[in-house]
Amino acid sequence: MSRNVDHTPADGHAASPSGDEDAISAFGDAFDLSPIGLAVVALDGSLVRVNPTLCGLIGYPASDLAARMFQELTHPDDLDGDVALAREVLAGTRPTYSVDKRYRHRDGSIVHVRQSVSLVRWPDGRARHFIAQIEDRTDAVTAQRMLEAVVEQMSDQVYVIGRDGRFSWASPSAVALFGVDDFAGAPVGRFMHPDDREVIVSEMAAALAGTAPVPDRRTFRVWSQALEEWRWLEATVSDRLADPLLGGLLVCSRDVTQREADAAALRHQALHDDLTGLPNRVLLVDRIDGAARRAARSGTEIAVLFFDVDHFKQVNDTLGHAAGDRLLIEVAERVRSRLRAEDTLGRLGGDEFVVVLEGLGDHPEAAVSAICDELVDALAEPMDLDGRRVRMSSSVGVVISDGTDDAEELLRAADVAMYATKASGRGRWLLHTEAMSAAARARFDGAEDELADAVP
Structure with a gap:
């Protein structure tokens, strides 16, 4: 395909350059003072007239450009597309066209422009010349490429x-x-x-x-x-x-x-026991209070179980603290495996654990009894520690609540019940009663009096 624009009119007569000069004389100052580059281009691609803005844009004086073809100034890679669009305008298949292209500056550098081209016709409809508006986009293209390079990296x-x-x-x-x-x-x-x-x-x-x-x-x-x-x-x-x-x-x-x-790990560490991974006291209190609120709203009951490992100190003293830690981990696993998804198991510290039971149904005491019996039996099974078969047991204190008590009250009541269980023989569970709390208060008052008498 030729890279020249076909400039022969339909009747075979060539357009007159002098006629083009006459036609554009009416532009006057508006043409020369335009901040956008303007050019009158003959149908063969030669530059008939250019304004100072275009001259400054590509670095040539008007006298040099008058003898040049636009094809000479266009970047070779952009020429075919430009010529093809110009031919479509000449053929009448499009009225105008705009294209982003590159011109070659006199100093050899590349100038990026947005070029918009219209065709001027004679009164009888024959093609006369092109009018091109050329807007400098070099800074914009450079900035865009810099941005693309930054974004790419x-x-x-x-x-x-x-x-x-x-x-x-x-x-x-x-x-x-x-x-x-x-x-x-x-x-x-x-x-x-x-x-x-x-x-x-x-x-x-x-x-x-x-x-x-x-x-x-x-x-x-x-x-x-x-x-x-x-x-x-x-x-x-x-x-x-x-x-x-x-x-x-x-x-x-x-x-x-x-x-x-990292943040989740810190939150977990703040709310869970390092040894067993179970909820610690802070999270347990929150879970108990949440369960109590749900029970109060729904008219149901919850249970809090407080238990420890009987004679746990003997394990630490005899087999060492590492063995004691392994025993606590085993206790946690045995209890966890026997609880439901909605239940909560936590460790308060040492060998003290707490279980929170929800969804106890229409017969909460029977449900609690079944779960406690299973836990006591599970914790009575022997365990191997450093080649020694260790038998253990657990004492469990239980309190059932309709949700009107807060977490601290429930923990205190379950703790009282656990110590009552120990006093009655260990390796079993007991449900909290007010008599247990009264006895605990009496013991505390007696101990307090003895301490006061001992202080001079």
């Missing part, structure tokens, strides 16, 4: 969410994280964890609709197909709806999975 993810609530663009790091090729056009909630999706999607939809402000900083989980796991992202959102280039919400996110894992 970023580990953080960048996305644009269009007005339709779908991703219109995503950075390479985002595509790599999600591991999908069809990122553009995907709905914003496609990759989100079900527990996070509704809130995040509704916030984005409201922001896009202009009915709510753009959410600032959000943390949520997304599925990484590349890693085949859920990842935590922390994202900031900017409103770029009015930006003609973006036309949506600009989202920048960072993978904070390790940070969230």
Whole structure:
């Protein structure tokens, strides 16, 4: 294909350059003073007239350009596309065209432009000449390429969410994280964890609709197909709806999975026993209070079991603390394996454990009796420690509540019942009674009097 524009009119007469000069004389100062590069281009591609802005843009004086063809100034890789569009205008299949292209500056550098071309015709409809508007885009293209280079190297993810609530663009790091090729056009909630999706999607939809402000900083989980796991992202959102280039919400996110894992580990450590992994006193109190509130609302009852390992000190003194730790871990496993999913097992410290029972049905005392019998039997089974067969037992104190007591009251009552169990023979369980609490208070008062008498 020739790289020249066919300039022969339909009747075979060539356009007159002098006629073009006459035709453009009416432009006057408007042509010369335009801040945008302007050129009158003959049908063969020769430059008939250029304004000072275009001369400054490509570094040639007007006298030099008058003898040149636009094909000479165009970057070779852009010429075929430009010529093809010009031929379509000449053929009447399109009225005008705009194209991003490159010109070669006089000093050899590349000038990026947006070129818009229209065809001027004679009164009888014959093609006369082209009018080209040439806008310098070098700075914009340079900035865009710098931004693309930065984004290409970023580990953080960048996305644009269009007005339709779908991703219109995503950075390479985002595509790599999600591991999908069809990122553009995907709905914003496609990759989100079900527990996070509704809130995040509704916030984005409201922001896009202009009915709510753009959410600032959000943390949520997304599925990484590349890693085949859920990842935590922390994202900031900017409103770029009015930006003609973006036309949506600009989202920048960072993978904070390790940070969230570390935070979760700290939270777990603060609320769980290091040795057994069971809830500690802080979490136990919260669980008991929560169970009590649910029981009070539903008109049901809960039970709190308080137990320890009988003669546990002898194990520590005889076999050592490491053996004692293994025994406590075994106790925790035996009890945990016999509880229901809705029950809670925790360790207060030392050899003291607590069980919280909910959902006891219409006959709570019978349900508690069955569970306690099973736990006492399980803890009576022998255990091997360092080659020695150790027999152990456990004393269990139980309190049943309708939810009107708080956690501390229930723990205190169950503790009283446990010591009453020990006093009655160990290796068994007893249900708390008010008589047990009265006896415990009497013992405390007597001990307090003895202490007062002993102090001079």
